[in-house]
Amino acid sequence: AQSVTQPDIHITVSEGASLELRCNYSYGATPYLFWYVQSPGQGLQLLLKYFSGDTLVQGIKGFEAEFKRSQSSFNLRKPSVHWSDAAEYFCAVLSYSGGGADGLTFGKGTHLIIQP
Amino acid sequence: KAGVTQTPRYLIKTRGQQVTLSCSPISGHRSVSWYQQTPGQGLQFLFEYFSETQRNKGNFPGRFSGRQFSNSRSEMNVSTLELGDSALYLCASSSVPGQGNTEAFFGQGTRLTVV
Numbered sequence: 001a002q003s004v005t006q007p008d009i010h011i012t013v014s015e016g017a018s019l020e021l022r023c024n025y026s027y028g029a030t031p032y033l034f035w036y037v038q039s040p041g042q043g044l045q046l047l048l049k050y051f052s053g054d055t056l057v058q059g060i061k062g063f064e065a066e067f068k069r070s071q072s073s074f075n076l077r078k079p080s081v082h083w084s085d086a087a088e089y090f091c092a093v094l095s096y097s098g099g100g101a102d103g104l105t106f107g108k109g110t111h112l113i114i115q116p
Numbered sequence: 117k118a119g120v121t122q123t124p125r126y127l128i129k130t131r132g133q134q135v136t137l138s139c140s141p142i143s144g145h146r147s148v149s150w151y152q153q154t155p156g157q158g159l160q161f162l163f164e165y166f167s168e169t170q171r172n173k174g175n176f177p178g179r180f181s182g183r184q185f186s187n188s189r190s191e192m193n194v195s196t197l198e199l200g201d202s203a204l205y206l207c208a209s210s211s212v213p214g215q216g217n218t219e220a221f222f223g224q225g226t227r228l229t230v231v
Contacts, residue, residue, distance in 0.1 A: 036222075043120070043206055043222035090159065102172050103149055103161030104220070 002027040002095040006107035013081050014115045021076040021110050023091030032094035033074045034104065035065055039087045047089075050074060061085070086114045118143065120209050120223035128229045134195040137226045141188050141209030147171075148190040149220065150182060153204040162205075165190050166213040194228075202230045 003026045013019050025031055032051050036044040048059025055067040065076045074091060088111050092104040121140040129135050141148050150162040161174040165184035182192040188209075194201055204227050208220040 041224070043224045044208075045222070046219050049219070092159075103164055103174060104151075104159075105161070106159035108158045 002031075002093055002105050004091050004093050004105055004107035006089075006091055006110050008110045009108070010111045010113065012113040012115055015083055016080050019076075019078045019081045019085070019112070021089050021091075021112070023074045023076065023107060024072050025074060025091070025093045026072065027093050027095065031074075033065075033067060034092040034094070035059065035063070035074075035076050036090045036092060036106075037061075037087050038090065038109075044090065047076070081112075081114055083114045083116070086112055088112070120207055120221050122205075122207050122223035122226050124226060125224065126227045126229075128231060129197050130231055131197055131199060133197050134193060135197060135228060136191050136193045137205055137207075137228070139190045139192075139207030139209075139223060141190070141207075142221055145209040145211050145221075146188050147210045147213040148184060148188065149208045149210075150190070150192050151206045151208065152176075153206060153225070154200075154202070159206070162192065164213060171213050197230045199230050201228065203228060 005024045007022050034049045035047040037047050038044050047063045048057050050057050050067045058064050063078050067074050088109045090109045091107040095102045123138045147166045149164040151159050153159045163173040163182050164171045168184045179195045184190045204225045206225045207223045210220045
């Protein structure tokens with residue numbers, strides 16, 4: 001069965017510093033991978049997605065992610081964080097079975113704290 | 117273009133009752149998916165509807181059900197509520213089913229508290 005692991009429950013970063021959030025997935029075929037962000041009391045907003053092609057994908061708000069098949073990873077990065085980036089970040093994989101897509105499988109999330 | 121609208125935003129119910137949540141997708145979107153978010157289990161896929169048909173379902177008991185109307189609006193129902201059903205229920209809409217080649221837009225969710 002597919003799974004997504006986000007090893008870091010909490011990460012604290014100083015404003016202006018670089019950020020990397022880790023994501024590892026388990027899926028037999030070529031994965032469709034996503035990063036979502038959730039602010040308190042809000043729904044999920046898509047930051048970026050990977051389907052195929054270039055393994056470095058650019059997203060909104062200055063985020064990027066790199067797909068590494070050999071490491072089963074899809075880490076999210078940002079060169080310089082802003083206080084408004086404080087939120088919960090979720091990595092997800094879209095799984096498929098014989099009947100088609102089975103919905104998104106999410107990691108447990110990483111809570112990002114920004115220090116002034 | 118209006119986003120995904122979920123109503124109500126907050127709900128308090130008593131154990132044993134049933135509840136119905138509503139989701140209006142983005143205009144033109146015909147696929148609606150539902151997710152449950154809890155602190156313990158995280159985000160879990162409930163089911164997806166496309167053109168009034170349930171395409172797939174996650175690993176939830178039969179107390180959780182849903183439907184989709186001809187205007188693509190969707191409802192989910194939980195019967196015989198249990199304390200563990202307390203969660204944020206999120207709805208996502210996309211233009212095609214499976215979300216594989218499209219972006220899924222999420223609503224703000226309905227916060228259900230079972231007491």
